[in-house]
Amino acid sequence: MGCPTVVLNGPAGNRLLFQNDFNIIANKQPISLTRIVGKKSILELSGEDHKRMRSAIMQFLKPEALQKFVGRMNSIIKKHFVDCWDERTLAGDLLFGLNDSEEIEILSQDFTEAFKALWSLPLDLPGTAFRSELKARSRICKRLSSLLKVRRRELHEGKFCPGQDLMSNMLSSRNENGKAMTEEEIIDNMIALMSAGHETTCNLLINVLRLLALNPHVYQKVLEEHMEILTKKEIDEPLTWDDIQKMKYTWKVCQETMRLISPVFGGFRKAMKDVEFGGFVIPKGWQILNLYAKILIDYLVDEKEKTFGTAKQKESEVKIDFGKNKREGQIKKVG
Structure with missing residues (x-):
């Protein structure tokens, strides 16, 4: 990635990254990105x-x-x-x-x-x-x-x-x-949004389609929900925001998919000064990679909950704790 990197995952790593001030841990992507x-x-x-x-x-x-x-x-x-x-x-x-x-x-x-x-x-x-x-x-x-x-x-x-x-x-x-x-600000952020939106949307859609194909009973419920909305509309009548709000089961399918397979593998930060964590010191200037995907898998309660449609864990077990600081609200949780 172009510089020394330490990999974190789990609630303790989340608190380190998201409860610290920007002067201690700042946004910083790999050189190539x-x-x-x-x-x-x-x-x-x-x-x-x-x-x-x-x-x-x-x-x-x-x-x-x-x-x-x-x-x-x-x-x-x-x-x-x-x-x-x-x-x-x-x-x-x-x-x-x-x-x-x-x-x-x-x-x-x-x-x-x-x-x-x-x-x-x-x-x-x-x-x-x-x-x-x-x-x-x-x-x-x-x-x-x-x-x-x-x-x-x-x-x-x-x-x-x-x-x-x-x-x-x-x-x-x-x-x-x-x-x-x-x-420069407008162009850079346009490119950033194209990159982020393209990767995450593709990953989610592909995984949803794959899991629906592997779980016909879930696919049938999604189809029934969509057909119920469709039967109440005229031919070629476009979707509305109200129609989307009725797709509650479809949204649950998307959430369940993200529970099992994160559309984003992780996020990068940079230590702006020496940071102590777990008995170790992350040196100033080192890159920090937080693995979102591993957080999801590590905090599933048992093997059964690694199966599509079996989520029972508490929200706090997969939640990223951001704390009450400037970062609050960027992302509320993974999945």
């Missing part, structure tokens, strides 16, 4: 900068804001179930406001190339995956920069609304001093 996603992304920020960026992003991504996009997402997904299954088309529309299929395809190819070697050795040499990754990021930045110029003009002319996609939302966002985000 930082070079691709960008040093101004939310994955790299700490303290007030992290709070400001998270607030700007969540204005668009919070459930209350996403409700108005349900019909739009439904029509895009239906179209691409017919043409091809590519969730980045949906992301291209909601994040960048792109409707041009050719432009989406070019961006999609560049993002695929950029994300191939996120965890590769950071060797910037001809022929390496990391060099190809850097070139792909450069192409992405140029395209997003051009899109930003167009979107600024459209917002100024009133042709686009601030909440119509994430790009326009971030362009319109201002901090408490009235300062706008820089182009």
